Amino acid sequence: MKSDRDRSVRLLWEPPAEPTRGPKAALSQSRVVEAAIKVADAEGVDALTMRRVAETLGNTAMSLYRHVPGKSELLDLMVDAVWGETEHTPKGEWRAGLEFYARQVWAMYRAHPWMLQLTTSRRMPGPQAMTRTDAAYAVVSELGLSGEEIVAVVTTVGHFVDGVGRTMADRVQAERETGVSEEEWWNGRDALWEHFTPDRLPMMTHLWNSGSFERPLDEFEFGLARVLDGLAAFIESEERPLVRTRTCL
Amino acid sequence: MKSDRDRSVRLLWEPPAEPTRGPKAALSQSRVVEAAIKVADAEGVDALTMRRVAETLGNTAMSLYRHVPGKSELLDLMVDAVWGETEHTPKGEWRAGLEFYARQVWAMYRAHPWMLQLTTSRRMPGPQAMTRTDAAYAVVSELGLSGEEIVAVVTTVGHFVDGVGRTMADRVQAERETGVSEEEWWNGRDALWEHFTPDRLPMMTHLWNSGSFERPLDEFEFGLARVLDGLAAFIESEERPLVRTRTCL
DNA sequence: GCTTAACTGCTTACGTCGTACACAGGGTGT
DNA sequence: ACACCCTGTGTACGACGTAAGCAGTTAAGC
Numbered sequence: 001m002k003s004d005r006d007r008s009v010r011l012l013w014e015p016p017a018e019p020t021r022g023p024k025a026a027l028s029q030s031r032v033v034e035a036a037i038k039v040a041d042a043e044g045v046d047a048l049t050m051r052r053v054a055e056t057l058g059n060t061a062m063s064l065y066r067h068v069p070g071k072s073e074l075l076d077l078m079v080d081a082v083w084g085e086t087e088h089t090p091k092g093e094w095r096a097g098l099e100f101y102a103r104q105v106w107a108m109y110r111a112h113p114w115m116l117q118l119t120t121s122r123r124m125p126g127p128q129a130m131t132r133t134d135a136a137y138a139v140v141s142e143l144g145l146s147g148e149e150i151v152a153v154v155t156t157v158g159h160f161v162d163g164v165g166r167t168m169a170d171r172v173q174a175e176r177e178t179g180v181s182e183e184e185w186w187n188g189r190d191a192l193w194e195h196f197t198p199d200r201l202p203m204m205t206h207l208w209n210s211g212s213f214e215r216p217l218d219e220f221e222f223g224l225a226r227v228l229d230g231l232a233a234f235i236e237s238e239e240r241p242l243v244r245t246r247t248c249l
Numbered sequence: 250m251k252s253d254r255d256r257s258v259r260l261l262w263e264p265p266a267e268p269t270r271g272p273k274a275a276l277s278q279s280r281v282v283e284a285a286i287k288v289a290d291a292e293g294v295d296a297l298t299m300r301r302v303a304e305t306l307g308n309t310a311m312s313l314y315r316h317v318p319g320k321s322e323l324l325d326l327m328v329d330a331v332w333g334e335t336e337h338t339p340k341g342e343w344r345a346g347l348e349f350y351a352r353q354v355w356a357m358y359r360a361h362p363w364m365l366q367l368t369t370s371r372r373m374p375g376p377q378a379m380t381r382t383d384a385a386y387a388v389v390s391e392l393g394l395s396g397e398e399i400v401a402v403v404t405t406v407g408h409f410v411d412g413v414g415r416t417m418a419d420r421v422q423a424e425r426e427t428g429v430s431e432e433e434w435w436n437g438r439d440a441l442w443e444h445f446t447p448d449r450l451p452m453m454t455h456l457w458n459s460g461s462f463e464r465p466l467d468e469f470e471f472g473l474a475r476v477l478d479g480l481a482a483f484i485e486s487e488e489r490p491l492v493r494t495r496t497c498l
Numbered sequence: 499g500c501t502t503a504a505c506t507g508c509t510t511a512c513g514t515c516g517t518a519c520a521c522a523g524g525g526t527g528t
Numbered sequence: 529a530c531a532c533c534c535t536g537t538g539t540a541c542g543a544c545g546t547a548a549g550c551a552g553t554t555a556a557g558c
Contacts, residue, residue, distance in 0.1 A: 015446045022534025023524040045368075050516065062517075063536050064365050071516065116415070119294075123423040123434055124441070130450060137452035147461025150452075156472040162415055163408030166365070174372040185372055192373070195262045201379060203399075205388035212396025225404035230479030271505025274552040298544065311546075312507050319543065 080126030329375030346388030
């Protein structure tokens with residue numbers, strides 16, 4: 001149990017050492033992870049099987065187990081590898097910084113919608129995700145917030161982006177699964193329409209009829225602006241619920 | 250394909266009609282859904298198999314298929330049934346209303362952490378979720394916002410709560426999977442600690458050493474207050490990016 | 499009443515998944 | 529040369545979702 005957990009930590013934080021003896025490996029941990037990411041991107045999370053990943057590499061399923069302990073660990077490695085593609089938040093003004101961070105994460109989720117669909121076996125981010133978070137903490141570290149507040153501020157942004165991302169991922173998945181695009185689906189709403197009666201769903205039917213669902217505001221842009229406004233109010237307020245303390249390095 | 254989608258809609262929106270002939274069913278759709286929810290609550294999303302659900306009902310796996318088309322549809326029904334447990338947002342002042350809505354959803358996710366872990370086959374909420382959303386829309390409908398803005402405001406709150414919920418669900422899952430509680434895990438951090446070096450993770454190590462991670466602010470409470478503050482700024486601002494129009498019924 | 503059609507739940511079976519295990523061949527150390 | 533460790537493969541097992549077909553049970557139509 002505990003050794004399992006430790007092994008999992010080592011897997012993420014310590015690069016695999018190359019062996020001196022034995023035949024040169026055609027595969028490698030990073031090649032496996034890379035291939036798995038490609039499969040998930042192209043065919044969705046349901047198609048992400050050990051056999052499928054191995055197939056794209058021209059190997060058998062079991063060959064993967066020489067480079068990766070198991071599927072759930074492979075998922076952990078995939079997630080952290082994708083985090084590695086994002087840029088660190090540069091130092092600077094806090095709002096611009098948090099916005100940069102949010103956009104990076106959002107872009108990551110859009111490029112790899114499966115990120116939020118798979119439940120990783122981790123309790124803690126890997127090194128790539130960690131350094132990104134660290135940089136985000138840094139950008140709000142000079143504001144006189146307490147350590148707890150720094151964490152809370154960044155976490156709030158993270159939660160919002162996770163929420164939007166999750167919704168988007170589900171949409172992408174439904175689209176792939178059914179082969180019906182978002183628009184096509186809403187057009188073939190015959191079976192559904194009769195249930196949208198003003199007495200059961202007054203606001204829904206009203207908003208529907210007024211076309212508010214057809215040209216919605218950008219969920220990410222709108223929400224992010226509001227979240228940052230709310231954080232600004234907190235940061236700039238004279239008397240915060242908790243003590244101000246200098247926590248920057 | 251399309252008939253599949255229509256069948257899925259009917260499944261959620263039209264209550265199953267009781268047949269006149271044949272033996273009285275010991276099972277029923279709602280009993281199956283109920284049992285499945287209990288299994289997911291008690292044993293987690295991984296234990297949610299057709300055989301396990303049937304077992305708790307004293308039946309065989311295949312008997313479930315008389316009452317539910319398949320597993321993914323069962324998941325849809327479970328999700329909507331849980332939404333049915335929450336209370337509708339009462340009419341009233343917008344901020345209190347949105348806060349009530351957020352707390353309801355948050356309580357729902359805490360009671361059923363699996364809700365955000367399973368990818369449902371829907372592209373659209375079921376009737377229970379719909380009526381809850383409708384009530385939430387209603388509470389911001391008298392503020393002179395446009396229809397698009399009403400949707401965006403409520404969606405923003407929803408995304409935030411989804412984000413926090415998702416994080417919590419992953420924690421619960423990791424706890425169950427490993428049998429190690431959050432505290433126990435952080436205490437046995439030996440294998441991890443050596444990687445927290447000030448040069449790689451300056452803020453992390455600082456926050457860690459200052460104990461900011463040990464007594465974090467409540468992620469939900471803190472974030473919700475900020476999000477609502479941000480929405481308040483938007484709602485109360487004189488000149489919003491988009492037109493004000495009366496959209497209430 | 500009897501027949502018939504509808505409906506229930508069960509048994510069996512198939513294909514797919516993750517992966518344990520044993521193995522054959524290649525390459526480095528001694 | 530040997531021993532050792534490494535590589536990828538083949539086979540196999542148990543668990544999953546679920547298709548198909550089979551009794552047994554009940555109400556509707558004659």
